[in-house]
Amino acid sequence: MPQDSPLEAAPAPARVGLFVTCLVDTMRPSVGFAAVKLLEDAGCRVEAPRAQTCCGQPAYNSGDRADTQALARQTVKAFEDFDYVVAPSGSCAAMIREHYPALLADDPAWSARAEQVAARTYELVSFLTDVRGVNAVEARFAGTVTYHDSCSGLRELGIQAQPRQLLATVQGLKLSEMQDSDVCCGFGGTFCVKYPEISNTMVGDKIDCIAKSGARTLLAGDLGCLMNMAGKLKRTGASVETRHVAEVLAGMTDSPAIGEAAKD
Amino acid sequence: MRSTARTFKENAKAAVADPQLRRALDHVKSGFIGKRAKAAARLPEFDALRDAARDIKNHTLDHLDLYLERYEQNVRANGGHVHWCATAEDARAAVLEVCQRVGAKTVTKGKSMISEEIALNDHLEAHGITPIETDLGEYIIQLRHEPPSHIIAPAVHLTKDLIEADFRKEHTQFPEGRSLSEPRDLVDEARQVLRDRFLKADVGITGANFLVAETGASVIVTNEGNGDLTQVLPKVHIVVASLEKIVPNLEDLSTILRVLARSATGQEFSTYTTVSSGPKRAEDPDGPEEYHVILLDNGRTQMLGSEFHEVLRCIRCGACMNHCPVYHAIGGHAYGWVYPGPIGAVLTPALIGVEEAGSLPNASTFCGRCESVCPMRIPLPKLMRHWREREFERHLSPAAVRYGLAAWAFLACRPALYHWLVGLEMRVLGALGRRKGRFAWLPFAGGWTRHRDFPAPQGKTFQALWAERKAGRAP
Ligand code: SF4
Numbered sequence: 001m002p003q004d005s006p007l008e009a010a011p012a013p014a015r016v017g018l019f020v021t022c023l024v025d026t027m028r029p030s031v032g033f034a035a036v037k038l039l040e041d042a043g044c045r046v047e048a049p050r051a052q053t054c055c056g057q058p059a060y061n062s063g064d065r066a067d068t069q070a071l072a073r074q075t076v077k078a079f080e081d082f083d084y085v086v087a088p089s090g091s092c093a094a095m096i097r098e099h100y101p102a103l104l105a106d107d108p109a110w111s112a113r114a115e116q117v118a119a120r121t122y123e124l125v126s127f128l129t130d131v132r133g134v135n136a137v138e139a140r141f142a143g144t145v146t147y148h149d150s151c152s153g154l155r156e157l158g159i160q161a162q163p164r165q166l167l168a169t170v171q172g173l174k175l176s177e178m179q180d181s182d183v184c185c186g187f188g189g190t191f192c193v194k195y196p197e198i199s200n201t202m203v204g205d206k207i208d209c210i211a212k213s214g215a216r217t218l219l220a221g222d223l224g225c226l227m228n229m230a231g232k233l234k235r236t237g238a239s240v241e242t243r244h245v246a247e248v249l250a251g252m253t254d255s256p257a258i259g260e261a262a263k264d
Numbered sequence: 265m266r267s268t269a270r271t272f273k274e275n276a277k278a279a280v281a282d283p284q285l286r287r288a289l290d291h292v293k294s295g296f297i298g299k300r301a302k303a304a305a306r307l308p309e310f311d312a313l314r315d316a317a318r319d320i321k322n323h324t325l326d327h328l329d330l331y332l333e334r335y336e337q338n339v340r341a342n343g344g345h346v347h348w349c350a351t352a353e354d355a356r357a358a359v360l361e362v363c364q365r366v367g368a369k370t371v372t373k374g375k376s377m378i379s380e381e382i383a384l385n386d387h388l389e390a391h392g393i394t395p396i397e398t399d400l401g402e403y404i405i406q407l408r409h410e411p412p413s414h415i416i417a418p419a420v421h422l423t424k425d426l427i428e429a430d431f432r433k434e435h436t437q438f439p440e441g442r443s444l445s446e447p448r449d450l451v452d453e454a455r456q457v458l459r460d461r462f463l464k465a466d467v468g469i470t471g472a473n474f475l476v477a478e479t480g481a482s483v484i485v486t487n488e489g490n491g492d493l494t495q496v497l498p499k500v501h502i503v504v505a506s507l508e509k510i511v512p513n514l515e516d517l518s519t520i521l522r523v524l525a526r527s528a529t530g531q532e533f534s535t536y537t538t539v540s541s542g543p544k545r546a547e548d549p550d551g552p553e554e555y556h557v558i559l560l561d562n563g564r565t566q567m568l569g570s571e572f573h574e575v576l577r578c579i580r581c582g583a584c585m586n587h588c589p590v591y592h593a594i595g596g597h598a599y600g601w602v603y604p605g606p607i608g609a610v611l612t613p614a615l616i617g618v619e620e621a622g623s624l625p626n627a628s629t630f631c632g633r634c635e636s637v638c639p640m641r642i643p644l645p646k647l648m649r650h651w652r653e654r655e656f657e658r659h660l661s662p663a664a665v666r667y668g669l670a671a672w673a674f675l676a677c678r679p680a681l682y683h684w685l686v687g688l689e690m691r692v693l694g695a696l697g698r699r700k701g702r703f704a705w706l707p708f709a710g711g712w713t714r715h716r717d718f719p720a721p722q723g724k725t726f727q728a729l730w731a732e733r734k735a736g737r738a739p
Contacts, residue, residue, distance in 0.1 A: 020726045022676075026690050027719065029726035048730050050683065053676040059669055061630060063652030063661065067673035074677060151631035184589045188629025190665075193711030195273065195627050200715035201280045201593040202629075231716030234702055259719035261701035 014132075016044040017082035019075070019096070019121070021089045022054035023223040024244075028258065031223060034250035035088040035124050041250075042132040044084075051078035055087075055095040061189055065103070072100045073110055076117045084131070085121040088246050089222045090153020093123040098156050123153055124246055125221060129162040136169035139251030144174045146215035147245065148206070148229065149182045150222035163221060163245050170248060178213035180205075187228035203232040210240060217257075219245045230258040265383045265411055267616055269600030272623035279594040288423050289595050292414075296586035299530025300637065307526065317523050318641045320516045321577040325568065331477040331510045332559075338480025342542030344555035352382040355560045359384060359469065359502055362556055363393050366500055368466035374484060374491035375399035376471025377415055377580060378504045378560055380602045381615070384469070395469075396461045398490040400454050407434050413596030415603060416528050416582040421595045424450070458490070468494040468552070472505035473579070474520070475557070478513035481541040482557065485524065485534035492538050501540065501552035506560045508576040520579060523639035528581040563615050571650045575610045577640040584634035584644060590627055599624055606634035606644040613651050622660055625651035687725050694723030 016039050024031045032048070039046045056071035075096065079085045087093040097118045104114040128134040147167065153159040160182075167175055186192060186202025193199075206229060210218055218233070218240050220226050230242035241257035256262055268275060279285055304310045324331055336346045349355040355378075363371060371388065373379065373395055385395045385406070397406040401418040405411065407430050412418030419427070428444045431453055443449055470491050472482040482503045484491045495501045511517050525531040544551030567576055585591040585605025596604030601621065603611050609624040625648035634644045655661050675682045697703055697720020705713045712718055 025726040026686050027721045029722055029724065029729050032726040033729070048726070050727060050731075051679045053679050053682045056676075059673055061649065061652070062665060062669055063649065063654070063656030064666075064669050064673070065653055065656075067669065067677075070673065070677050074679070151629065151633070155632040155636050182633075184629050184631035184633070186589070186629065188631070191627070191629045193709070195276065196711040196714055197277045197280045198590055198593050198627065199629075202589050203716065205589075205592075227719050228716065230719050231702070231712070234717040234719075235704075235715065255722065256701055259702040259717055262698050 014044050014083040016046050016084045016086050017079045018046050018048040019052060019055070019079065019085050019087040019092060020048055021087055021092045021223065023227070024088055027227065028223055028244065030252065030255045031088050031244040031246055034244070034246040034252045035086070037250040037252065038124065038128060038137070038246060039086060041137075042128050042134050044132070047082070049078045055092040057091065057095050057189055060095070060099065060103075069103055069107070072103050072114065076100065076104075076110065076113050079121075080113055080117050083120065084127065085117060086124050086127045087121070088124045088244065089224075090123045090150050090157055090159055091222055091224070093121055094152040094156035096121040123157055123159055123221065125166060125249070126153075126157060126159045126162045129165060135165065137166050137249045137251075139249055140171040140173075141217075141248050141251070141253060142172040143217055144176050144215045145217040145219050145248065146176050146178045146210055146213040147181060148178070148185060148210075148218065148220040148225060150220050150225045151184050153221055154182055159221065163219075163249075166249050167219070167245070170251075173248070176213045176215045178209040178215070180209050185225045185229050187225045189224065192228060199228075200232075203228055207232050207236065207238065211238060216240060217248075218242045219248060221245050226258055234259045265380055265602055267601045267620055269612060269616065269621040269624060272598060272600055272621075272627060275598035275600055276594045276627070279598045284423060284426070285421055285595050288421050289592055292417075292420055292586055293592050296529065296582075300527060300583060300586070301530075303526040303530040303532065307522075310523070310526065313519060313523050314639050314641055317520045317579075317639055318577060320511065320519060321640060324510055324512055324516075325508065325573065325576055328507070328510065328568065331512055332507060335475055335477040335480055335510055336559075338477070339542065339555075339557055340480075342480050342555070343545075344480065344542040344557060346557045346559055349558055349560050350562070352560070352562050355382045355504065355558050355562070356384060356387040358556075358558050359504065360387060360391055360393075362500060362502055362554070363388065363467050364391070366466060366554070368393055368500070370394045370396060370461065370465050371467040371469055372396050372398050372462055372465040372494045372498065373402070374468070374470035374486065374494040375402050375418070376469065376504055377412075377602060378471055378506055379469065380412060381506075381562065382504070382560065384504065396458070396465065398458050398462065398494050399486070400451060400488060400490075403454055403458065404430065411597065411602070413604065414582060414585060415580050415605075415607070421597065462493045462497050465494075465498045467500040467502060468496075468498040469502045469504060470495050472503050472509050472557075473524070474517055475505055475510045476512075476514060476517055476539075477510055479541060481539045483517060483537065483539050485521070485537050487529075487531075487535040489536050492536060495538070495540055496551055499552060500554040500556070501543075502556045502558060503540075504558040504560065506562065506564055508564055508578075524579055524581050527583040527637065527639040567614055572610065572614055572647055574642050575607070575614070575644075575647055577642055578607055578611070579640055580607070581639055583637045583639065587633045587637050589631065589633070590629070606648070607642075610642075610644055610647040610651070618651055618654055618658075619660060622651070622655050625649075626655075683725065683727050687728050690721045690725050691723055694721045697721065698723070
């Protein structure tokens, strides 16, 4: 381990429960392993309890409160013994942190438990910077990237400076900001299939901004948004590749980018 | 106004395919947002003022009965009349009654969303009275027989060329070769047309941005000065306003005014802020002889104390739609009724029923930009979600959605079964999509793949790989 390793600055080891998120679990496990690497580099002991599935947003945003509450209880139970809960997603972290307490507020058996888990839940990148005091990563990435601010992370958790701060320490990486990086990409969970034309217009505007940034790689912190934007970029034949920010920060960019064919 | 909110999906589809509309909507994006941001940045206490404005409105709503009574007493003391109207129909009837009693032929109108809500113009016309909109935007859409598409910029869906064409068609009294290429030309021409109408009108109808309990005054904010002429020149002034427009006193009014224009247009203050306190007094040189306030409920008292209570704080600044990416994509008409954008998505189902307007609160990504700019700090996404909950409880959401959710939730609540099943599914999908890395088409995913590719999963799930790693195998 080199002398100036970010590990040195990190506080005592912490037990982190990785909330993988259902999308990373199913679609892009490499993001989960990038998160594990970053957390371990920051001095955390990581576990990924098998009793987790989804944070419940699909039900919550469809007005199905009962099922959302059931999933909230399941998640709280699976994670309450950890020092921290960390998710490689602003929207899932915000769901647990900002919405679980209200969802279970009227349930005397669960409200305090939900509050406790909520208070210890973080989005990955902001956890590294704000809780673990990480201010640099050891990674290389040759190329110009642009960063999309996913809505929940940005507006519910205030994540904006943190990923940029860490990206600035990736060797060889140049950040070229797009216009309207804080405007929704049109994903919105089930929104994108319920209102495909509106969603398409929104993601169309977004990829125009991405193209104008001149970046070769698009990064963001939420896989749903990334799949939406990558899907549109691919459909229009754009050559921009799309990755989760954790992959770049962890220096784990060997796997094909999102929507890209396997190399062999 | 007749609602087309039920066909929201089709409306939206047509709207995104309309290039002229898209061009017009670009102005919303490029104009309002930057101006508001600058105005907010120039005022260090802006966010503190937002809190104060919210608190004032919360307090007022908590004591609404008290303030409404005080307001009515003061209007009366000033020599005016208050007409309490439970429904839109009552309000239309009350306005018509006043107009007919004074034998009105034409009425001039300042911009009023309540007038749109109660479909006043149609009602007056049906009874032989000609309403003339005097706000430039409202005047333009009246010429075109269209409803407003924005609560503060009613003609924002139109480009200048379209307006020029309308003026040439309607204003045949002017020479054909005149220049109308500059916005200024259009404003001047509308002014000329309207000047004469102001003088001839029998009744002037305005809305109210605020009603002040302490003084019995109504307040309008405008940029064109048309509202002043509307309320001062005719013999009779009618104010149409909904009852949540009340504020306790002038002090509170000025606090809220400080956030209103900044949030709406990025101005420090609107060009005109006009306080009218009733009919002309003996010593006044001018003013109306009669002053009436139509105080509309139309379902609002039902919202008091409900989970939608907070929307009653709204001051109709329009910031939420100015910042809404869905509004930017489809414009205001697609929402199908008077109030578009995020405020419409919350308010419309309350006013015309969630059965009719259920699509509106669903058509949001919950990106939260509206809430982040709302001067009254109304949690619009949360309130939209409450509508979705009501729909779900009442089985109004589509059956396919409900069954799909039930099946998914059944699985998601059984982690062992879930992991086994999605593990299997991802291996199949991953293998199928491996060569290309994405799918151009997938069964049951038409909403996605019509417009974008679906990235293929990597194959094994994280949980499967994690179990392998823990067992001492790769990765
Ligand atoms: S909801 Fe808020 S932002 Fe929207 S019009 Fe009302 S006050 Fe303005």
